[in-house]
Amino acid sequence: MNRFEKVKKYFENGLWNVQRVANAVIKGWITVDEFREITGVVYDV
Template sequence: MSKNYEKVKNYYDKGLWNENRVYHAVGKWITPEEYEQITGKVYTEEEDA
């Protein structure tokens, strides 16, 4: 588990971060798998990322 997983999950659960903000934390703060655990949605990379 990433060191910031609980922090990001808490922000999302409290409504402080939306799904887009969590998405952009992937690779910096959390893994794609953790994104899926937090949001319940499949992580897909942007075409022009």
């Protein structure tokens, strides 16, 4: 399981909120496009 899959799973299971997923973008774990795919929200820097 890669980082994108982990973050998506954590978000879908309610373990991570949108801010936590945004932190994964900042850390370089996922891309801005992957953030949008996971959360349905446009990443706003």
